[in-house]
Amino acid sequence: MANYLIEFDEYLHFTIEQFINVIENIEGIKLSELKVKDLTYYNEQIIDPGHGIYIFKTSENILLVGKAETTSFTERIPKHFDVRPLAWFNRLLFITCREYFKDSLEKENFLKSSKYVFENASLILINMKEDRKKIVRLENILRGTTRTLNKYKKLRYNMDLALSQI
Secondary structure, three states: OOOOEEEHHHHOOOEHHHHHHHHHHOOOEEOOOOOHHHHOEEOOEEOOOOEEEEEEEOOOOEEEEEEEOOOOHHHHHHHHHOOOOOOOOOHHHHHHHHHHOOOOOOHHHHHHHHHHHHHHOEEEEEEEOOOHHHHHHHHHHHHHHOOEOOOOOOOOOOOOOEHHHO
16 A cells, blocks of 8 residues: 555654655655545545645655645545646646646646656645644645745745644
């Protein structure tokens, strides 16, 4: 069984730097093997509450750090795979197309990006209690401190900050 779920509360004593190291060393579940059930259950146990941070990554890059704060992982993650360029929540394909391939944002390039992520990317879920402020803060921290393609360039964080302090 793929290791793709991080229970945030188990890492509260970690610093941001230590937590990023955990994320970088988890392979995640391959998108080509992902089933809707995997967004709701992990090892036959419900992912409760099913809110938090999700990360799409390849072996080389973190492609996208996103949040499921008002919707569950089950609702939010599939929206990233909509190949229509003007779709509302398909940031994974948008970012992969624009930043990874440097292609124009047209349907054929979204299709190429879709094929690439399904063949090469994995998913990691960080399950968190339904505390919207912490979810937003952790997403900001991870986008500001990792080498993700959807980075916040101006945000700076103390890498020694404990997760319990966010």
